[in-house]
Amino acid sequence: MPELPEVETIRRTLMKHVSGLVISKVNVLWPAVVQNWQERTFADVVTGRKINSIERRGKYLLFTLDEGWSLLAHMRMTGRLNYYPDEQTPERHTHLVFSLSQGELHFSDVRKFGRIQVIPTDMRLTSSSLAKLGPEPLEPDFTADLLGGRLTSKKLSIKATLLDQRVLAGLGNIYADEALFRAGIAPERKACSLSTEEIFKLHGGIQDVLNAGISSKGTSFRDYRDANGQKGNFQALLQVYGRGNEPCLHCGKLLEKLRLAGRTTVFCSHCQS
DNA sequence: ACTAACCTGTAA
DNA sequence: TTACAGGTTAGT
Numbered sequence: 646m647p648e649l650p651e652v653e654t655i656r657r658t659l660m661k662h663v664s665g666l667v668i669s670k671v672n673v674l675w676p677a678v679v680q681n682w683q684e685r686t687f688a689d690v691v692t693g694r695k696i697n698s699i700e701r702r703g704k705y706l707l708f709t710l711d712e713g714w715s716l717l718a719h720m721r722m723t724g725r726l727n728y729y730p731d732e733q734t735p736e737r738h739t740h741l742v743f744s745l746s747q748g749e750l751h752f753s754d755v756r757k758f759g760r761i762q763v764i765p766t767d768m769r770l771t772s773s774s775l776a777k778l779g780p781e782p783l784e785p786d787f788t789a790d791l792l793g794g795r796l797t798s799k800k801l802s803i804k805a806t807l808l809d810q811r812v813l814a815g816l817g818n819i820y821a822d823e824a825l826f827r828a829g830i831a832p833e834r835k836a837c838s839l840s841t842e843e844i845f846k847l848h849g850g851i852q853d854v855l856n857a858g859i860s861s862k863g864t865s866f867r868d869y870r871d872a873n874g875q876k877g878n879f880q881a882l883l884q885v886y887g888r889g890n891e892p893c894l895h896c897g898k899l900l901e902k903l904r905l906a907g908r909t910t911v912f913c914s915h916c917q918s
Numbered sequence: 919a920c921t922a923a924c925c926t927g928t929a930a
Numbered sequence: 931t932t933a934c935a936g937g938t939t940a941g942t
Contacts (some may be wrong), residue, residue, distance in 0.1 A: 722925090758924065867928090907920075
């Protein structure tokens with residue numbers, strides 16, 4: 646579920662609660678949710694560790710613990726991290742409970758795609774999925790030039806290319822469609838066919854839509870909630886995602902729906918070319 | 919470059 | 931009953 650704005654919102658809401666707290670107990674309710682570090686079991690390593698900080702890289706959350714350990718969390722489609730100030734009976738789809746020096750942190754996930762792994766902090770950028778991630782679209786060094794350089798060799802559609810986390814980290818199906826609409830670019834265009842002008846508009850569209858998503862605390866189209874269980878608000882501002890066969894809010898023409906890179910893609914054939 | 923796989927829930 | 935869902939990966 647969560648893309649960059651949702652993961653960033655979870656990070657911000659979570660950090661207020663758990664930064665500086667100690668993990669006093671780990672209860673793994675569904676073992677496949679955790680990934681151990683070599684011979685050391687997840688609970689073994691994590692019990693007794695202090696949470697120093699939480700960062701985000703693409704759609705991953707990185708918890709820096711003390712003693713040189715880190716947690717790497719990915720929500721995939723329906724994962725949630727929920728903080729409770731008091732002891733709480735795990736709900737139906739909760740797979741992992743951290744008891745903290747104050748309150749509890751629950752990881753739940755209806756579809757069971759999400760994972761949390763423990764890894765030495767100095768290994769996380771080299772021996773994890775983070776190693777292959779493309780640039781952060783909201784960092785100052787993400788320029789239109791940088792984006793253009795990463796698209797020129799790609800013969801795939803621009804939609805599929807934007808979803809490739811090795812090209813750019815953090816976009817998913819919602820924000821890719823919304824960014825392409827803002828840039829006026831048709832999703833089935835080959836990535837390498839974009840003009841300098843179009844890359845410039847796409848760069849702006851990506852940054853604008855991600856910043857707007859964060860400002861609205863994410864998109865709760867269906868399952869997404871922040872660490873306090875609150876919905877986001879960006880679903881009210883979506884221009885194309887989830888609006889197939891509805892009129893374009895800009896020109897009134899019916900929005901078209903097609904399947905690209907295995908994902909439903911919505912766009913306006915009048916406003917986007 | 920697609921498709922199936924991983925899962926469960928919900929809506930058509 | 932079938933199709934589809936904010937993701938990623940490992941297979942053709």
